[in-house]
Structures are given as C-alpha cells and as structure tokens.
Amino acid sequence: MNCNRWSDYQVALKYAQAYENAVGPTPELCQIKALILEANGRKDQALVEWEEVLRTEPEDAQALKSLLLALPQDKKSDFEPYLTRLKDPSATVVSLATWVGWQDYPGLLYLADYLKNQAPDSPASNYVLGVAQSMDGNYQAAAEHYRFAFQAEKDEDAIDNYATAYIEAMSQIGQGVAAWKQVPDPESAFEVIAYQYEDEYESGESQLTEQEFHELVDAFCKRFPKSLNGFYYRAQIALEEHHYEEAEKILQIGLKLPQAKTGESDEQEENEYRRNRLANSLGMVLHQLGRTQEAYENASDKKHRFLQLGRLAVSDRRWDVVQRLLQLHRTHEPDDPQLHYFAAELAAEESLWDEAIEALKEGIEKSPDNTPWMFKYRLREILIESNRWMQYYTTSSEPKETFDSLANSFSSNEDWESLNRLIAEHRKDWPRDLQITKHQANISWDLKNNPAYIQQAKRLLDSQDDEVIASYQKSSLEDRLLIALIRNGQAKEAVKLAKTYQRRDNDPAELAIVSVMTGNYAEAGRLASLATAANDDASRFYTHDEVGPTFLGSRFRKLQEKYPVGMSYDRPTNAVIFVSEEPWQLDVASLSDKLREMELHDSSSVVSLKSLRDEVKDAFAVRLESGSLWIATGSGKYDPDWSFADDSAPLAAAANQSPHWLAVGRSALTEPRHEKLKDPFRRLAVRLAGEKSKAFYTAEDWSWELFPAKEEILSAWQNSKDLKPFQRDRLSVEASSRNRNLATDREFESKLRQAVRTFQSSPDTRLEVLICLSKGASLDPLRMVVKSVNRTNGRMQFEGPLVGASKLIPELREGLHVRFEDYEIRAWRINSEPPVIRVQTH
Numbered sequence: 001m002n003c004n005r006w007s008d009y010q011v012a013l014k015y016a017q018a019y020e021n022a023v024g025p026t027p028e029l030c031q032i033k034a035l036i037l038e039a040n041g042r043k044d045q046a047l048v049e050w051e052e053v054l055r056t057e058p059e060d061a062q063a064l065k066s067l068l069l070a071l072p073q074d075k076k077s078d079f080e081p082y083l084t085r086l087k088d089p090s091a092t093v094v095s096l097a098t099w100v101g102w103q104d105y106p107g108l109l110y111l112a113d114y115l116k117n118q119a120p121d122s123p124a125s126n127y128v129l130g131v132a133q134s135m136d137g138n139y140q141a142a143a144e145h146y147r148f149a150f151q152a153e154k155d156e157d158a159i160d161n162y163a164t165a166y167i168e169a170m171s172q173i174g175q176g177v178a179a180w181k182q183v184p185d186p187e188s189a190f191e192v193i194a195y196q197y198e199d200e201y202e203s204g205e206s207q208l209t210e211q212e213f214h215e216l217v218d219a220f221c222k223r224f225p226k227s228l229n230g231f232y233y234r235a236q237i238a239l240e241e242h243h244y245e246e247a248e249k250i251l252q253i254g255l256k257l258p259q260a261k262t263g264e265s266d267e268q269e270e271n272e273y274r275r276n277r278l279a280n281s282l283g284m285v286l287h288q289l290g291r292t293q294e295a296y297e298n299a300s301d302k303k304h305r306f307l308q309l310g311r312l313a314v315s316d317r318r319w320d321v322v323q324r325l326l327q328l329h330r331t332h333e334p335d336d337p338q339l340h341y342f343a344a345e346l347a348a349e350e351s352l353w354d355e356a357i358e359a360l361k362e363g364i365e366k367s368p369d370n371t372p373w374m375f376k377y378r379l380r381e382i383l384i385e386s387n388r389w390m391q392y393y394t395t396s397s398e399p400k401e402t403f404d405s406l407a408n409s410f411s412s413n414e415d416w417e418s419l420n421r422l423i424a425e426h427r428k429d430w431p432r433d434l435q436i437t438k439h440q441a442n443i444s445w446d447l448k449n450n451p452a453y454i455q456q457a458k459r460l461l462d463s464q465d466d467e468v469i470a471s472y473q474k475s476s477l478e479d480r481l482l483i484a485l486i487r488n489g490q491a492k493e494a495v496k497l498a499k500t501y502q503r504r505d506n507d508p509a510e511l512a513i514v515s516v517m518t519g520n521y522a523e524a525g526r527l528a529s530l531a532t533a534a535n536d537d538a539s540r541f542y543t544h545d546e547v548g549p550t551f552l553g554s555r556f557r558k559l560q561e562k563y564p565v566g567m568s569y570d571r572p573t574n575a576v577i578f579v580s581e582e583p584w585q586l587d588v589a590s591l592s593d594k595l596r597e598m599e600l601h602d603s604s605s606v607v608s609l610k611s612l613r614d615e616v617k618d619a620f621a622v623r624l625e626s627g628s629l630w631i632a633t634g635s636g637k638y639d640p641d642w643s644f645a646d647d648s649a650p651l652a653a654a655a656n657q658s659p660h661w662l663a664v665g666r667s668a669l670t671e672p673r674h675e676k677l678k679d680p681f682r683r684l685a686v687r688l689a690g691e692k693s694k695a696f697y698t699a700e701d702w703s704w705e706l707f708p709a710k711e712e713i714l715s716a717w718q719n720s721k722d723l724k725p726f727q728r729d730r731l732s733v734e735a736s737s738r739n740r741n742l743a744t745d746r747e748f749e750s751k752l753r754q755a756v757r758t759f760q761s762s763p764d765t766r767l768e769v770l771i772c773l774s775k776g777a778s779l780d781p782l783r784m785v786v787k788s789v790n791r792t793n794g795r796m797q798f799e800g801p802l803v804g805a806s807k808l809i810p811e812l813r814e815g816l817h818v819r820f821e822d823y824e825i826r827a828w829r830i831n832s833e834p835p836v837i838r839v840q841t842h
Helices: 009-023 027-039 043-056 061-070 073-084 089-103 105-118 123-135 139-152 156-171 176-180 186-201 210-223 228-240 244-255 265-288 292-297 302-315 319-332 338-349 353-366 372-385 389-394 399-412 416-429 434-446 450-463 471-487 491-505 509-517 521-533 554-562 588-598 650-656 671-676 678-689 711-718 742-761
Strands: 573-580 606-608 616-623 627-635 642-644 660-668 693-700 703-708 731-735 767-774 779-785 788-792 795-803 817-821 827-830
Touching: 009 027, 027 043, 027 061, 043 061, 061 073, 061 089, 061 105, 073 089, 073 105, 089 105, 089 123, 105 123, 123 139, 123 156, 139 156, 156 176, 156 186, 176 186, 176 210, 186 210, 186 228, 210 228, 228 244, 228 265, 244 265, 265 292, 265 302, 292 302, 292 319, 302 319, 302 338, 319 338, 338 353, 338 372, 353 372, 372 389, 372 399, 389 399, 389 416, 399 416, 399 434, 416 434, 434 450, 434 471, 450 471, 471 491, 471 509, 491 509, 509 521, 521 554, 554 817, 573 678, 588 606, 588 616, 588 678, 616 779, 627 671, 627 678, 627 779, 650 693, 650 703, 650 731, 660 671, 660 678, 660 767, 678 711, 693 711, 703 711, 742 767, 742 788, 742 795, 742 827, 779 817
Parallel strands: none
Antiparallel strands: 573 660, 573 693, 606 616, 616 627, 627 660, 642 731, 693 703, 703 731, 767 779, 767 827, 779 795, 788 795, 795 817
C-alpha cells in the first residue's frame, strides 16, 4: 500500500480499504489514505480522513497542518476547536507557523490572530507575528517581534529558535552581525547561521552577503578564539580566494588545539566531528598545494583519506598522484577494496581495458554489500567505452540484471544499434523476457514506429509485472500509447481507452489530451479544467510534448486565465560559449546565409533579440520546427563567477586573455523538443565559431569544462561523440553560484513589495513586471501586466497577460496569461513612472 501510494493510488486505496475492513480505521491508515487522496486532488475526502486522525490523535502535527491548509480562507476559524483540545496550543501554533506560512499565507495570519487573542504579548505570539511579518517582507517589524520573543522566553530550545529567526530577519536589512552580538547564546547561533550560509551559498540563496559573513566570522573568532568552528570558517574564506597557504596555516593551528576531556561524551563527540571537518579540509588543501602524499601519511584514518584524495586526483586528472596513492595505500591497507577502484581508473586512462575490468570485478567481490553499486556503475561505463560489453553480458552470472543495466545505458544515449545487438543476444536464452519488450518499445517510440509501439505497450501494460514496469512508469506508457493510437489512425480506440483511464483514476487528464488530438477542443477545455481544479496546476497540459502548443493557443484562453502558465520549465539553457581575441560580426543577413549553406532553414527564420545585459553586442533567434536556436555575442568575461583551479595553465590563460565571446543555445517548449534541436544547434555553433575561436566552454556531464578549439575536438563535439578521449586537453571550470547582487536585491525586492501593497490597495494602479527567458545573456525580455499577486512557498507570485510575444518561444504569445515568481522579476513599474531595474553585476 505505502509503496503504491505515490504511483498507483487506485491500487493503494484498494489495499487501504482491505486493511481497514480487517482492522478498522487506525490513525496511521487514515493518514496514508489522506495523503493518497490529497496527492490526487480529492481534497474533500482527504479532509474527512484528517479529521478522523485528529479524533484519536489530536496532537498529530501533520494532520493539523493539512486540515488548516484544506480549509477555505473564509473558514479558517473552523480550526479553533482543534487547537483548544491541545495540551499546549501556543507551542503547537509556533511549530506550525513557518510550515503553514510557506504554503498558505491566510492560514498563517489566522494562527497569528489566534495567539494574539489567546496569549497577547507572549513570546509565542510575538514569534508567530514575526513569521507573518517576515513572509510579508517587513523584516524590521519581524525582528522586533523576534527580539521580544527570545528576551521573554524561558525555554532554552525556544530561545535558540527565536534568536536564529531574529538574526535572519536582521540579515535581510543588512544588520545580521549586529543582531548576532545581541542574542543570548551567540556560539550556538553562529553555528546555525554559518551552517545555513554554507548550505545556501552553493545554491545562491544565502541571506548574508559574502562581506557580511566574513564580518560575522571575524566577530565570532574574536569572541571565541579557541572555537574549532572559527578556524574552519576562516579557512573556508581563505579557500574561496584560493589562498591555500593561508588556509593550511589556519587549519594546522586549529588541529593543534587540545581535544575535549575524556568523559564529557557530548562535548567530545561534537569536538571530534569538528576536528574531522578541519582534517578533511586540510587534506584537500594539501592536495591543492601538491602535497598529497603528506596529506595521506599524516591521516589517522587512511582509508577515508585515501578515498578523498583519490577522488580529487581522478577529478583533476592527476594520474601520477593516483599512482603514488595506490603505492602508499597498498602498504598500509592492502585489503581495502577501494584500491581496485582506483587501479581500474588508472588502467582505463591508459586504455588497458582488460586490466581495468578485472580490477573492478575483484573490487565488487571484496566490497561490503552496500558499496558494489559504485564499482558496477563504473564497470558498465568502461565496458561500453571499450566495446567489451557483449563479452561481459555473455559471461555474466546475472544475465537479466546485466541486460537491463546495459540496455538502459544504450537507451539514454540513443544507441539503438548497440541496443538491438544486445536484444538479439538476450533473446537467445530469454525469448519471453518482458525486459526485451520494454526496451524495444523505447526504440519504437523514438523511431515513431507507432504500430510496433502499440503492440509492445499493450503487452507491457497487460502483464501487470511490477518487476519490469514500475508503477511510476505505467502512466508514461499509457500516455504514449494513446498518442501512438491516434497517430496510427485509431482515434476511436484511443478515446475508449482514455475513458477507461478516467473511470479508473477519477482523472480526466488523458481524455482531455486525446480530445485535443482528435479536434474536440470544447470537450478538451472542459475536461482539462476539471483535471486542473484538483491541484490548481495545468502545467501537464501546457508542457505536453504533443499537445502543449495547442493548449497554449487562443482556444484555451479561459483555462489559461484561470490557471496561468508557469514559466520555469521553458528556460533556454546555455549550451556552448566560444572565446576569441577578435569580436564576431553577425547580422540577420550573414546568419541567413550560413543557414542556407547548412540547408537548415530559410532566411525568414532569423530574428533579432533584445538583451538587458550591457555586455551583449548582438543577439538572434533561429526559429525551427521544434523550437529556437539562440545566438549572442559580447565582450568581457561571460560569467564573472567562472574560475579555474589552475589559472596558470596555458588553456586558462588563453581563455582569460580572449575578451570576446559567442554563446549559442537552444530553446524549446518541452524537453523532447529541446533534444530534437541538439544536432542543428551543434552544427550551427561550430559553423559560427569559425577558426578565430581559441577555446570553448561546454556543460558536459552537468558541469562546465573548457576545451581548446582544436578541429578534432570540435568535430567530436559537433557529432555528439564522447569527449573523454580529450580529457587531457580539458580544464575544469569552477562555477560558483554565489549571489553577488544580494545587497541590491534586498533593496529591489523591498521596493517591489511596497509596489505590490500599492497595487493591492489601489484598484486603479497599473503594475507591470519584466523577466528574461535567458538568464546568462538576459535575452528576450517579456513584459506582463499584473492582474493578481499571490503568496506561495514563501514567495510572491505575479499573474497576468503578456504584453507582446516571445521571439524565442513563439507559443508564449501576446495576451497569454502567465505566472512569474518574484525572484524572476528583472524590472517593474507603477503606472507611467520610470521603471525600477534589478541591478546585475553582469
């Protein structure tokens, strides 16, 4: 039941009902049923189950939160009887406040009013009022409430909670360090704030600027000069600037401090954790300084240090270091299975495939039960890379598992030739294996062989074999089957099947999609609205690869007005950036000529694009059937947060000394359409780069890398071949996600919130906002007239019609009702006043 609840809720409900018939409605069962019903839009039925949970378990936090969220805005007061039954209503409201406010701002206001009436001027009431003010962006007022709360509170845990909230609110107005100095337990507060900063720094969501965090660390170290946390974060600051010698000195001093006394178990455990963190940082620093052997030899846990240093050395392609580490570790830990893993990496680098394969096999045999997956994954990669996978398959002791893992690799790479060879071999011994049918279906779908796909999908769905087709995969199979039936001229069967799905799942979404494909637009609109009402989200229709453009058309204006189009899914991604000492000279005519030479499209497909980024000189969109390719040229550094671990490398110098760039990307409504642009995108990019390019950045394997623009490397990249043979030439890029604009963002967002208050309080106010579809090059700015502003997930959500159409994604037409999140807004204006622009560092 629990396993099925996220993928096949009808099956889960069936098991739940059988269980209830046997033992009765237990609180645990009612909670599971409520979650299943909620996830599938049956909110009224879920409400009944939550009420049943609270009947026997009145303190259940999940049930209380879900019940409050389910109540309409004008019915929030119906929640009060559930609060009065609690042992400590104030404590419960405090625990619910942020949780509820993140998803339901009116629910948070109800909780704040409740405590204000029941326990005025209490620490709990002030804290919840502070949460409400924070959610509304009134950080100064929020901070005052939090300060009163921690000053009046007696419970230590609550004091820590309120004090942390106080520092966070004060940080939003640039006074985080001053706030930290005022809290009762600054050492504990620093640890919480520093951990959050470290965690949020990588995602670009930190509430502290770098300067503010550095000031906080300095203040902490002055007040607590022997704290290991102080040494750790001082070292991290040095590392941010690549000051490795300074970081080493700081870490060495910290590690020489005396350890906690024996017998003080909690303090000793915490001290040991902090010392290990310092030691790990020191190991990395010594490796960067070229002293990897020293880092290994001085380690108390050599297995752990070997694994850390080995991974760093492989990532840096330092094979001499890997060789030396293997020699050292064999002396100290000759039975460590990780020896085989890194021996395999070393052998693979030299194309000694048999040696690498044998090393990994031996590592699998000697590894603990919970670790062989890493060896198996790398083994599969090497077997495919060396074209030895067939021998591996035919000698495998687990042929079905090996077949499926290899087939998945071939499918993800669209290597249908290898997949067909594998299937033919597997069929000799396992002719009836449904795994064959599953992978054949992938081939049929990709090649648009609709009759074959229909036959294969039906066999898989009829089998009810969860070991072959997981529950979460069935919906995709069913969706594709309906499409294949219509493509194959079997519309009546598709409609009949979609109606079966509707009765089974109580969800008319599939029938709505089939109705669009068969031209029944009125019925499609009615069904889509019914399906969307369950979760207030129509994205599954707007982003559907087959019918998404139709659902974004003018026929479905009413659906779009009620459920605006979210914009996050259609972001164009940077795909390749070339750098040169000379600027590129491009215009519509020259681009059209190149497209004709490539036999890609005619000249009418090229349009100029606007950019909000000053460094962009020219920008264009090339419209194709599946989507658009975009081109931008500019000067300076493309991304100021890009750096290299070794700036002295010749390739790094070539990139840093090349002041001009050419960026080429692809943009499409859906991911499958995005994939169809891969070939023309790569061909056009190489054609435009020409011979003047010195190097190019590409995001292979999800991380940016820099390659020299050599003919053989460009040819391999253009043809989507593996770039591993050129790894010796490449340079890894360190791409920090730090928010350099945090201080100016605070000011911008504060003014935006004030504009929203003006807009909401004055009906005649016209509020316009602007976003860009391309983040890096700030291309194709889109303007929207705001009709409403809502709060969700702790943010503001702006809804309204577009003014003008997108040149990158034509489906985003003028008048289309869309939805932007506040962090996406690049500029706004009230009425005819001058626009307020978000300041960017690039």
